[in-house]
Amino acid sequence: MSGIGRREFIGAGAALLAASGLAQEKKIQGFDEKDPGALADEAWTPFSDRKVRVGIAGEGVCAFGSAFGFQNHPNVEVVACTDLDPERCKLLQSRVKAKRTYPSCQEMIAKEKELDAVYIATDAPSHVELAIMALDHGLHVASAVPAILGREQLEFIPKLLEAVKRSGKVYQMNETTAFRPQCFEMRKLYEAGAFGELVYTEGEYWHYGPSTGGVGSYNGWRNGLPPQYYPTHSNGFYTCVTHKRFTEVTCMGKPSTQVRYLRSNRYDNNPFGTEIALFRTEEGGMARMAVCWDIPSDGGEIGRCWGQKAFYTKDRYAGPNELVKGVQRKKPNLPPGVPAGDHGGSHGYLMDDFIRAILLGKKPEVDVITALNTTVSGIYAHLSAVKGGETLKIPSFSL
Ligand SMILES: NC(=O)c1ccc[n+]([C@@H]2O[C@H](COP(=O)([O-])OP(=O)(O)OC[C@H]3O[C@@H](n4cnc5c(N)ncnc54)[C@H](O)[C@@H]3O)[C@@H](O)[C@H]2O)c1
Secondary structure, eight states: OOOOHHHHHIIIHHHHHHHTOOOOOOOOOOTOOOOOOBBOOOOOOOOOOOOOOOOOOOOOOOOTTTTTTTGOOOEEEEEEEOOOOOOHEEEHHHTTTEEEEEEEEHHHHHHTTOOOOEEEOOOOGGGGHHHHHHTTTTTEEEOOOOOSSSGGGTTHHHHHHHHHHHHHOOEEEEOGGGSSSSHHHHHHHHTTSOOSSEEEEEEEEEOOOOOTTSSSSGGTTTTTGGGSOOOOHHHHHHHHHHSSEEEEEEEEEOOOSSHHHHSTTTTTOOOOEEEEEEEEEETTTTEEEEESSSSOOOOEEEEEEEEEEEEEEETEEEEEEEGTTTOOBBBBBOOTTOOHHHHHHTHHHHHHHHHHHHHHHHTTTTTTHHOOOOOOOHHHHHHHHTTTTTEEEEEEEEO
């Protein structure tokens, strides 16, 4: 939740919560990481006088519908919002100042006449089908992570790619890692050639949860979730830096002793609370990506890389100065009144990147190909862990 979002939450939101009986959720990791990193000296300059008309779906445990600041952007009009839960829908409306509400995302997509784009912040299993439906209705789509969830949804990949291609609309996955200060800087340096090819990358998503359950979820989609089915915060430290992909993976997991992984679950009774993957990268290098939920840790979404010419560890570049001369490594300023938001000050940047992609006809940093490269590789990692670490090939994607 952003600084501004949090104030609104405590004001209008708290009244609605109290009225609705919705319990205030406990603090969730990532929602107190507001530092956007060093910002460029140049002030924000307007880039269009048009407004994108956006519909927002989902205000669940993480209140992600309101957390990305669409309601604050000068080039956005929030025309509609929705949540299946009427109280959450009302709360979302109060936070994003939507003109109209709908009882479901499907109805909003089918019936709202003023929409240009939707932001899908519903539960993870619902993202891909809602995204395809919205694209088929000629709408631009920003989706919360992951793009698809688990092996059962692999069948949606060609349908999603086809929908993006046919519609010609923007599809973006809101991977927060992509606009964390470290990942942003690594990407700018990589693009400028300051690393050469990456030889080795590490990405980690540490998020310890209590034995009987972690963060809640709609219809319990987080219960027993295989860690590498949620791989985007770690894998993003390679895919969102290089815009390249992983070609194969071997992964290992240790059966958890936590109660939440000992129960039966919808993910083939997944027993793993921690999974460590070793990927071969498209550049011929290696990437070790960890998703760890059942072991105590400091928490965090962290990445490092070692290239042929330089490395990036401890949140800083170490390499020859001449390679970074003139490289703009700082995040730009956002429009006045748009908060950078949480998860390393990434929310506002993802939202702004989506709006720029629509209005300026540019590719978003996390387009459908990067989204799938970031997400699907994790699914194969989990499948490898289930097979005791067998090396599996990872498919490539194109439009
Ligand atoms: N750092 C990150 O990138 C990050 C952090 C937190 C959450 N997330 C993602 O954000 C999304 C939301 O997370 P959450 O914890 O709030 O989810 P949640 O499961 O608590 O809530 C989902 C909400 O979506 C609503 N919903 C489901 N289907 C709908 C439909 N068809 N129409 C309208 N509303 C619908 C539900 O009523 C519920 O309120 C998830 O996909 C999660 O993976 C990403």
